[in-house]
Amino acid sequence: MLSFAPLILHFQRIINYPEPLLLLTPSILTMNTLNTSSPTEAAQQPTHQAVASVAATSLPEIASLIALTFSKEDIAACALVCRAWSSVYTPLLWKDIRARIPNPLNASLLPTLLATHGAFIRTLSINDAPEHFLSRADPSTDLVFDCATIENVVHLTISTENDKKKAFRNIIHRNRHTLRFLWLTFHVEKPKQAPDWCGEPLFDFPGINGAPCLQSLYLERWRMTRRELILILKACPVLKLLSFSDIYIVRDDNNINCCSSSGSSQEPTGSNVLDIEPFQHLALVNLRMCSKLYPILDLIPNVKTIEFYRFDRSIDPLELKLFCESIRAYCPKLQQVWAFGFECSMLPAIVDSIEQLVTFRGSSNMATVLSILDHANTLEEANLSDYTEQTFLPLRFLETCPRLKQFMTGHSSTTIAEVRGSLQKGWACRDLRELRLSIYKLSPALIGAIMQDLGAEKETASRVRNTRGAAWAVQQAQQEDQLQVAMSVLTLEQQEFRRLFADFLVGFGHLKRLNFGTGWHSINRTHRS
Template structure:
């Protein structure tokens, strides 16, 4: 009998180690997104498990300056232990700050074999650190995706006629790099070719205050020079064959100034041409060569981003394009007329960086059937002009985003229109704070004041509200609106339901022209 009881007893259970939430990387990342670096450092001191879980998150993003002699002795040891966790690294070395301080080394302390998995790298440094910059890139050449190299020099030390720091060279291959931003450098065409060859997957190339020495064309060399070059067997990049035949087909976005037009032939698949801050006029011959180069070598170019660009240059540039899909930047009457020449292909127009208040915003919506996003700056467009435009009809049936400033359109009238459309104000990130009793009371008071102002709208304003709201409900894809008081969002379900009701009631009341 005792034997049977013993046999019926279950075997002893094995100890099972419980799985904590921090053992799951996804959960740890979600928790860490709500914590500061100081909080994460405190978490690592709780226990060994938390230390293992949160230490990589502390080192994942690092924004630092070059170490001073006080902490230089500590950082190498920390990098040797935790450098493998760094994915985003920003190094800032301000020469005017460290000129009088003895540096522990002429190299960057981050030039360390342990730091070899960087994905996003930004270095702002000076001349003595060039070799270390090259070494850091080399260590992370298989993981690097984004690179910004900004050479800095104290203004008092800049020699006369300084045209940027000579280029530091580049590792043999950085295969997965897709974005390069270079500031204050100077390179030759052949050095640029070597750079492009080292980055076969490059998509974005930016030159800010970077000079490229324009070399004489191959036809200027004599026969004797050509023979001597052909006999050169060292495989250097100075041969004319390399200069004439190499092209990088992956670059889609090129950020430049007009003086770099002579390298556009190296990038035939550019789709976006972005001009950085540019406040000087350009000679007619240079502008003509620039536009001619675009016609010859940039067959796929269809987007211009020209914030801060000289407006007098833009019409010839726009006219040199076969088609224009997106435009962002400054505008005047001549520029807008050149943009409207591409009305059949235009899908995005951002004219917020304007130079004149009298431009033609309504013409874009009346003339561009493919327009999806239209953003304007302050204009003198009146309510009567808008009403006339509504009666003529807007061709942009696929409009999704609209910012239009209308003269004398009061905040109360804007709020009434948004309520008719079922739109909700987008929350500003600065207001996403703890809502105290004082804040709630102030918001309630503002709502009461707004409601009183809406009740006091005139008959003319009410007529405009009804006509404009009814018209906008006809745009089934419209999801964002801004008439000068901030952005409002319209949920797609509300847009569809409102449009259905309006179409059922009176299809001809929408006043929309079908194109």
Template structure:
């Protein structure tokens, strides 16, 4: 049409049929709460079919609540009775893809959780998380087996108060695991007890597994290993096996899982590395006791023998004395996160030629020799420290010696003793660096605007004036450090992110020299 004018043409309403496209519905659903999704489902017949699957896609069961049963995201037995719950599950249970079952504490009824465990139409789960308080391993086994062909993530945590644990208790007995779970990629087990034969059967049944996480797991097969695998309280096992378990069956000693790349251990070491030759990352967390010497030696020998591809170690909040032997046993260390006591740092520096990322930003302790990493690691791409007593003089001497990672460093978080916020800001301005958004500053700006104290322009002007006044008060030593440090940082061709204690700044990888 020759007379068409887009400026005068009224906007056309978007057709509701667009919500019939799954991709569009999924995008819309990401921004709506469960209550909003449930309200949308009752607007019209067409919307019912669009939004009902999103309402039931993720279910949290066992959450205690005193409110009327309105939100289908929760499933609580304190409302409307088991009959209505059974009908709802039979009608919509097939739509559930993510199911989380937490302990039925307070007013939550365990009988309703049994309805979920036993519901036959819940057979297409992708993620299942179950926190147990009682011996319900068999009903858990039934729901796992029913969804074995679709599950990708399975997390089973058994919780039993110490005062309720019988003598010699090593964990809940593992249920009969599915013979095959072809899609399972992540498996988390905590406070379970299994024989080595059962472990091998589990690993054989999960050929696609990438992540294996064990927390307080007891793996029993021979009497001597049973004695070594003590309970979480470090109590010696009396010699009686739990229940009527058979630990005498044949173990496939030659079995090795070819897909597991990440192995996590919580609270105790699990000597099963002979089954994980492809593991690339070991993660330790919540180790609150010192590992016995012979147990640590066996673990390190096994790691050295059976894990040629291992190159990443993450260690959070655990007994640091075990770290140096583990790091010394690695053929090469590429990525490290965790504690940074002096022996650990020295063991890390033994891998200076292979180390690429080191995250030592644990603010509960001091980082030792941070400049040694920058001077000794030619492949270092990311380096983060916690507190350190590194002085400006030491940094200047290090710059004269040169950094081995000058052509590779992309991210640096370095703690420098008595480096003032004003001096940091000046250095960042010399680099034309931009401060990353800070939620605290944004919140403070909104609060100032709500109070009507000053406008944003006035606040920024006053802040800039205060900064200029502070810059004029910098000492000659500080000005010399500013010039030398900023000039050196511009020579780091790949450097993109910086943090010296006042937040992250981003800069162009190729800043021009001063």
């Protein structure tokens, strides 16, 4: 992300620079490789090759790949090299923008720059200006909202206050045919909130004439009626992800006064509320909820994933009961539950309401684990490591879940003796691909010996081997020597467990990644054979 201030600086240099450093004309870029018989031409060929290499970097496809490794300052420097590079790298420089207050001395350049280069912006993040800037320069957010050339944005994030709602409604309207991702946050400081504040009335979202390509919509700190929510879903026919954070969904018949405070006059009254036709959004498959349970599952019957975030309080039992009944009544395709930073007491009821649980990620307690194990025949992924002080019954998952492909645990009190007994019972998950298992008192030396027997290499080492210098290679060699020394003094019991566990894991032909507490290792099947 890049703010406007560095952009103004670099483009001011372009404006003031008298001549380009190098002009690659078509005649210079032409290479005659067929006529190289004379010594003079042969001597000139390396120069032509060098120029051709520079010309290759002027191709947009190649430049975009090169720019992936560049900082914004590097891209701006490339745009200053010549006109050919400027035409290629300038769009890349403006591709990802964060709107901020410009320096007052350069603020006059911003409207011209936006009018010239606004069409290149694909990712745009707009945050409201601090109050102490307002007396020094006009807010850049207003300039962005009003710029007609910004009409190709794909990823738009807006955090602003009440007086900007009409303005960012306009920018959404201009980009409605290209938007794929939209995040709208009403920013209000807690000291300024009224005691009975319950969200800011949402602007007339359907008034943007729909967002036919929008796939992800994040709404935070807004208030809306159920009718307004239905209109939003209708306006986004291909929406796949809907995220609610601090959203207040109020009764339509009690919202007349709220709408009048937001300047809207389109809210139906009385009997008109009852005339809303039944509606279901069939494309939406992912519902994300922060802090609250939202009774909207009847509108999204095809939802497959529900994500819970920042539930740090207990939910009212009646509210939880109604939500679980909605899952059973309206969401037969629900298969995945993600619960991060979660208050676990309500999870068992939610998991028990799902017909077929395929994926679970997040926090868990014993009751939650038992509810998950009730879906042993359908479970394919279980990640129990998030914010979990202890993972309960980890070996039970491996023994009873035949379709399990990914299994990750947090800290557990599972002992080597318990693992040995589990190996004797056998694991049902023959299609296991990734395994992170915490085993109490499993030493790094013993883990290293098991990984060595499996031909597994630490992933961090394989990634950086070719990017570090000789000093790093020497350090790695010393660590390897220390590990070999530690492995040589393993006890007979440890040696026996090493052979038993390694031979057992070899039988899992699809197993690719392992982590027993010393980092992820990738298994090299060729090395093992």
